[in-house]
Amino acid sequence: MTYREALRRALDEELARDPNVFLMGEEIGRFEGSYKVTAGLWAKYGGKRVRETPISEEGFVGAGVGAAMIGLRPVVEIMTINFIVPAMDMVVNHAAKVRSMFGGKVGVPMVIRTPGGAGAQLTAQHSQSLEAWFAHVPGLKVVAPSNPWDAYGMLKTAIRDDDPVLFVENLVLYNLTGEVPEEGTDITVPFGLANVVREGTDLTIIAHSYTVRRALNIADRFLQDGISVEVIDLRSLRPLDIDTCIASVKKTTRALVAEEGWATFGIGAEIAARLHRACFDELDAPVERVGGAEAPMPYAKNLELAALAQEDKIGAAARRLLADCGLVDA
Amino acid sequence: MADELVMPRLSDTMERGTIARWVVKEGDAFQNGDVLAEIETDKALMELSAYDDGVLLKILVPDGAEAELGAPIAVTGEAGEEVPAEMLAAAPAAAPTEAATPAGDGPAAAAAVSAANATAASEVRASPIARKLASENGIDLRVLAGKGSGPEGRIVKIDVEKLIGKVGAEGIAPQTAAPKGPTPAPAKPVPAALADETRIEKPSSMLKAIAQRMGESNGPIPHFYVESQIDMEKALELRKDLNTALEGEVKISVTDMIIRASALALLEHPEVHRSWVAEGLAYHSHANVGVAVALDEGLIVPVIRHADDKSLVDIAKASQDLAERARAGRLLQDEIEGGTFTVSNLGMFGVTRFMAIINPPEPAILAVGATVDTPVVRDGEVVVRPIMTVTLSCDHRATSGAGGAALLQSFKKRLEQPVLLLA
Numbered sequence: 001m002t003y004r005e006a007l008r009r010a011l012d013e014e015l016a017r018d019p020n021v022f023l024m025g026e027e028i029g030r031f032e033g034s035y036k037v038t039a040g041l042w043a044k045y046g047g048k049r050v051r052e053t054p055i056s057e058e059g060f061v062g063a064g065v066g067a068a069m070i071g072l073r074p075v076v077e078i079m080t081i082n083f084i085v086p087a088m089d090m091v092v093n094h095a096a097k098v099r100s101m102f103g104g105k106v107g108v109p110m111v112i113r114t115p116g117g118a119g120a121q122l123t124a125q126h127s128q129s130l131e132a133w134f135a136h137v138p139g140l141k142v143v144a145p146s147n148p149w150d151a152y153g154m155l156k157t158a159i160r161d162d163d164p165v166l167f168v169e170n171l172v173l174y175n176l177t178g179e180v181p182e183e184g185t186d187i188t189v190p191f192g193l194a195n196v197v198r199e200g201t202d203l204t205i206i207a208h209s210y211t212v213r214r215a216l217n218i219a220d221r222f223l224q225d226g227i228s229v230e231v232i233d234l235r236s237l238r239p240l241d242i243d244t245c246i247a248s249v250k251k252t253t254r255a256l257v258a259e260e261g262w263a264t265f266g267i268g269a270e271i272a273a274r275l276h277r278a279c280f281d282e283l284d285a286p287v288e289r290v291g292g293a294e295a296p297m298p299y300a301k302n303l304e305l306a307a308l309a310q311e312d313k314i315g316a317a318a319r320r321l322l323a324d325c326g327l328v329d330a
Numbered sequence: 331m332a333d334e335l336v337m338p339r340l341s342d343t344m345e346r347g348t349i350a351r352w353v354v355k356e357g358d359a360f361q362n363g364d365v366l367a368e369i370e371t372d373k374a375l376m377e378l379s380a381y382d383d384g385v386l387l388k389i390l391v392p393d394g395a396e397a398e399l400g401a402p403i404a405v406t407g408e409a410g411e412e413v414p415a416e417m418l419a420a421a422p423a424a425a426p427t428e429a430a431t432p433a434g435d436g437p438a439a440a441a442a443v444s445a446a447n448a449t450a451a452s453e454v455r456a457s458p459i460a461r462k463l464a465s466e467n468g469i470d471l472r473v474l475a476g477k478g479s480g481p482e483g484r485i486v487k488i489d490v491e492k493l494i495g496k497v498g499a500e501g502i503a504p505q506t507a508a509p510k511g512p513t514p515a516p517a518k519p520v521p522a523a524l525a526d527e528t529r530i531e532k533p534s535s536m537l538k539a540i541a542q543r544m545g546e547s548n549g550p551i552p553h554f555y556v557e558s559q560i561d562m563e564k565a566l567e568l569r570k571d572l573n574t575a576l577e578g579e580v581k582i583s584v585t586d587m588i589i590r591a592s593a594l595a596l597l598e599h600p601e602v603h604r605s606w607v608a609e610g611l612a613y614h615s616h617a618n619v620g621v622a623v624a625l626d627e628g629l630i631v632p633v634i635r636h637a638d639d640k641s642l643v644d645i646a647k648a649s650q651d652l653a654e655r656a657r658a659g660r661l662l663q664d665e666i667e668g669g670t671f672t673v674s675n676l677g678m679f680g681v682t683r684f685m686a687i688i689n690p691p692e693p694a695i696l697a698v699g700a701t702v703d704t705p706v707v708r709d710g711e712v713v714v715r716p717i718m719t720v721t722l723s724c725d726h727r728a729t730s731g732a733g734g735a736a737l738l739q740s741f742k743k744r745l746e747q748p749v750l751l752l753a
Contacts, residue, residue: 253459253487284457284487285480325457326479326488 004174006148007037007113010155011075013186015045018073021159022049024060025077034079035115035174061087061112065094068110073159078114081130081168095164096139111158115169117210117260121304124296129209129261134166135237135270142237143191144168146212148178150235153189160188170210170260192239196248200230202327203318204248204255206271208234211258211309218315225328229318237267245271246278253284256321258314263291284325290317332387332407332414337397340369340376347371348396348535349403354386359409366404372535382406388413398475456485463490529613533606541606541727552726555685556734560742562701562716568748572642579643584718585621585675586646588698590751593617593637595740596671602737603670605691606727612691620669620689621649623656630656631689633669642751673698683719693728694737697721718745 001009014021027034029042029052042050053060057078064074078084084091091112099107118127135142141163145151151169158165181187197212198219205215212233219229230248234241249255255275257268268289275287293307323330337347350368354360360380367378384406391403405417454475456464464471464485471485474493478485533541541552565587572582596603596617605612617638620631632652634645655661670693674686677700686697697720704717720741724734744750 253457281458281462284459324480324484325486 001148001177001180002174003148003151003169003176003178004035004037006152006178006180007155007169008039008041009180010152010159011038011041012044014075014156014159015041015049018159020071021073021075022051022067023075023077024051024053024064026053026055026060026079028052028077033077035171037113037169037174038077057083057085057087058090061090062094064110064112065090065098065108068095068108068164069098069106073109073111075111075113075159078112080126080171081114081116082126082128084112084114084130091134091140091164091166092137096137099163100139107162108164109162111155111161111165111167113155113167113169115171115174117170117172118292118297119172119304119308121299121301122297123299127297127304129259129292131166131168131209131237132259132261132266135240135267137238139164140238141165141191142168143235144170144209144237145189145235146173146207146209146233147176148180150189150195150233152180153187154191154235156186156188157191161191165191168209172210173213176213189235191236192241193235194241194244195233195235196230196244197233198229198231200228200252202228202252202254203322204230204232204245204252205314205318206232206234206245206248206255206257206268207259208237208267209260211260211314214309214311214314215258217311218318221315222318222322227322227327234267240270242271242274242278245275249275249279249287250282253279253282254321254325255279255283256288256290256314256318258290258309258317260309261291262294263289264294266291285321288317288321290314332405332411332417333384334402334417335366335404335406336400337369337391337403338378339399340371340378344371344399346396346398349391349393350375351393352386352389352404356386356389359383359385370535372538385409385411387411388418390418454485455480455483457487459487460485460490463487463494467494469493529615530607530610531613532610537611537727551688551690553685553688553723554726554731554734555721555723556731556738557683557719557721558738558742560718560720560745561706562718562745565745565748565751566701566716568751576643580646580650582642582646583649584677584701585673585698586642586649587745587748587751588673588675588696588720589619589621589634589637589645589649590640590642591741591744592671592673592696593619593640594744594750595737597638598740599733599737602694602724602729602733604728605670605693606725607691611728614670616670618668618670620666620672620692621653622672622674622686623653625657630661630666631669631672632656632661632665633667635668671695677701677718683721685721686723688723688725690725692725694722694724694734696741697723 011023023038023041028038029047029050032039038050061076064076067074095108095110116129116131131142131144134140141161143154143158143165145154155167158167198216200219205218207215212231215231219231222229230252232245232248257271259267263269268291272287272289290309290313292309295307297307298304319328322328340347348370350370352367353365360366361383362380364380365377366380369376369378385408386404387407388405390405391397397403405413454471456471456478457480461471469490474485474489476483478489480486569582569584569587600613603614616636618633618635619637620633622629622631634648637645652665669689672689672692672695674695675698676684677698681699682702683699684697686695688695699719701716701718703714705712706715706717722734722738
């Protein structure tokens with residue numbers, strides 16, 4: 001099953017399970033969504049449960065906050081994470097803060113689903129990975145599954161969570177196929193648990209979302225050098241499962257954090273800081289970070305490829321780190 | 331103005347030097363061209379001369395201590411000048427290199443061989459895990475200072491793992507794990523069984539350099555071989571007479587005579603009867619001679635302890651007992667440990683000469699061939715004599731060719747004038 005189909009199945013099952021669950025977003029009904037995640041759901045559940053909105057992110061995210069405050073469970077689709085910017089006030093100042101500011105009496109059980117990622121020449125305003133902005137904010141949960149199983153299980157967990165969840169998908173992941181839980185098992189995947197997707201002994205690569213796939217390919221390539229790479233899929237950025245990362249780095253003594261967004265003040269910055277504190281005496285080299293080029297994404301294909309945190313770029317950073325530790329030639 | 335005097339490069343291969351002696355004392359004035367100190371390098375004893383006039387304000391590295399190339403060894407300046415605090419701080423952590431105990435000075439306390447050199451521990455660039463591993467394994471990281479595999483010579487985990495010999499087990503690909511410089515063969519520590527009879531002495535810089543080179547060339551133990559032909563006529567006669575006189579109490583073999591001759595020769599040549607071990611040179615005060623006994627599968631080497639203190643009869647009894655129990659698989663662990671020399675005799679297989687491999691940490695092994703009637707020239711006449719060819723393999727880290735030759739000469743003399751075996 002594809003990542004896209006796994007999301008659709010989770011939405012379908014949650015719509016069927018709980019009448020308070022409803023979907024909102026641009027063109028998610030008749031048109032079935034820009035990336036076809038909601039295909040068939042409007043026909044099945046009707047316009048009241050699969051609600052089309054005007055092109056006004058601040059308006060429909062705000063409507064979602066209000067609906068959630070009175071007890072509904074809105075799942076809001078923002079076409080790509082780039083378009084969340086007009087809704088920042090609703091996400092950061094309202095959704096994230098309501099529970100705390102109302103003494104815990106009212107919460108916002110809302111999910112915002114939105115894909116990040118780049119690589120299709122969509123240029124600077126449509127190629128961003130902004131999840132670090134939200135992982136910065138107390139009151140929000142931010143998850144970014146990398147495979148169909150986790151996409152399915154974590155979307156169900158997100159919908160059932162009583163607090164706002166930013167559910168980050170990735171344009172390149174939608175067609176990825178993989179296993180999903182059997183129908184009727186109602187399996188969910190909890191937040192705050194990273195997954196060691198490849199065990200290794202020489203280097204830990206920590207990643208989330210599509211970058212996990214890149215990390216796995218890099219791990220395969222290093223096998224030829226006799227280097228054993230462990231890959232951790234964070235799955236959940238806030239809450240962050242740093243303990244799994246620490247245990248891994250205490251074993252491998254070397255770590256690299258890779259992300260599709262910019263590395264400066266990014267996910268890698270946070271993880272590197274925590275690893276340096278927790279694993280200081282076990283490290284063989286400083287924790288390395290890799291992200292996209294620190295520039296607005298260019299349109300030209302060659303420049304876009306150069307700016308992306310591609311496999312080659314992450315692999316080269318890993319090789320430099322291993323060379324600094326005397327394990328490979330530079 | 332106060333100035334630091336640093337360890338100069340006095341030979342191409344020198345990495346550190348030992349202050350053999352300060353010629354100028356603290357507070358003394360010197361002139362351009364005066365010899366300030368004598369420095370022992372890996373090659374030779376060299377003189378360190380002054381390039382200017384001045385006063386030796388402070389010695390930072392005392393007589394007998396080592397310093398890395400370029401490390402401060404003293405502070406010079408003008409008479410009465412204060413030594414700046416930062417120059418004192420730069421002094422090596424009192425490089426606690428023990429002065430070598432002069433040979434024959436009785437049993438010295440087993441000096442811990444410190445790898446200390448002129449680098450202060452805090453100046454060593456090392457990754458945290460490298461420091462942790464080193465400290466857990468009692469390794470002084472100063473030995474690797476500036477020579478690690480990391481950026482700018484930072485010591486990283488793999489460097490320490492190589493030192494503690496762990497890398498092979500973890501199976502890191504050899505081409506990527508290749509050390510950047512030659513790694514000297516690790517020397518085995520002195521076995522516990524020997525420790526109380528053994529005196530440890532620090533090898534000189536020259537000996538250390540030779541040991542490293544030989545080890546790189548033919549490691550881990552660089553062997554060399556010296557051979558001699560021994561006229562066994564008198565030894566065989568003595569053996570016959572003894573066995574007749576002993577009336578079957580015990581039968582003395584040629585091997586027993588070889589053991590006795592070896593033991594006496596070894597005591598006469600302490601420069602050969604010493605092992606290259608991790609702590610230094612281990613001098614053996616008694617000859618514990620192992621005798622290789624061939625088994626159906628492999629071989630075993632029971633040891634005749636203190637063979638130098640035993641008569642031929644005692645040796646014969648001991649070796650017979652050990653050989654019988656060896657073949658029966660009934661030897662005790664401490665009967666196959668603690669050897670300082672081995673005799674391997676393949677004469678009974680018709681082998682006339684061969685070369686044996688040293689059984690570490692022993693310094694040498696003697697390969698004994700068959701005694702063969704051979705035409706030789708004596709007093710201008712060709713005569714037939716029973717000739718035995720022996721080949722001595724020595725550890726070139728612990729001794730030299732001349733040492734091996736001298737030992738063999740001593741051995742030969744005792745078999746050709748076998749009455750000495752009774753002495």
